[in-house]
Amino acid sequence: KQEVTQIPAALSVPEGENLVLNCSFTDSAIYNLQWFRQDPGKGLTSLLLIQSSQREQTSGRLNASLDKSSGRSTLYIAASQPGDSATYLCAVRGIQGAQKLVFGQGTRLTINP
Amino acid sequence: ETGVTQSPTHLIKTRGQQVTLRCSSQSGHNTVSWYQQALGQGPQFIFQYYREEENGRGNFPPRFSGLQFPNYSSELNVNALELDDSALYLCASSLSDSPNSPLHFGNGTRLTVT
Numbered sequence: 001k002q003e004v005t006q007i008p009a010a011l012s013v014p015e016g017e018n019l020v021l022n023c024s025f026t027d028s029a030i031y032n033l034q035w036f037r038q039d040p041g042k043g044l045t046s047l048l049l050i051q052s053s054q055r056e057q058t059s060g061r062l063n064a065s066l067d068k069s070s071g072r073s074t075l076y077i078a079a080s081q082p083g084d085s086a087t088y089l090c091a092v093r094g095i096q097g098a099q100k101l102v103f104g105q106g107t108r109l110t111i112n113p
Numbered sequence: 114e115t116g117v118t119q120s121p122t123h124l125i126k127t128r129g130q131q132v133t134l135r136c137s138s139q140s141g142h143n144t145v146s147w148y149q150q151a152l153g154q155g156p157q158f159i160f161q162y163y164r165e166e167e168n169g170r171g172n173f174p175p176r177f178s179g180l181q182f183p184n185y186s187s188e189l190n191v192n193a194l195e196l197d198d199s200a201l202y203l204c205a206s207s208l209s210d211s212p213n214s215p216l217h218f219g220n221g222t223r224l225t226v227t
Binding site (some may be wrong): 004031032034036041042043044045046049051086089090093095097098099100101102103104106 | 117119141146148153154155156157158161168169171200203210212213215216217218219220221223
């Protein structure tokens, strides 16, 4: 059974810092991994999707890496801004049960001005 | 391009009642998935519909059921509501049922069961 863990559960940093969010998963047999952002009480906004054959994806100040063999992904946020404050969720789509995404519990990020 | 829309945004029900939540998929998307997100948790997969057929289900009891219509919109029905059903219910659509097709989520329906 696939399990996804995100550490830390919460993170508070001053504005302008670069930061890394971590995601680990137990079964490396995946199609892809997706990072989402969730604002309080809202739905999920897709940030980056990394296919299992890829090592990283970049979008603006965001860079996501994938090491499938070790079951790890990181989301790097450069030059953080107060508007980046949100909960960040990673989710994997496994080869078993490919219809579903398996989510971590998220990292709640606060960027202090 | 219209995104995924869900209705209602908030709902309060009493234990034992039944509820129907609605979702309009993004234009051109034929696959809809439903997720339940309890407070402080990641979303949990309920089921997926592809071209009006259920083609995957998570660990949810049969009182959670769904429909997908010819225009690919969808409903989630929950019977005999329990207090633990209080959660944010998220609908997501995708271009196809391919595992490499990204999911696009709506803003959810917040259900409170008292």
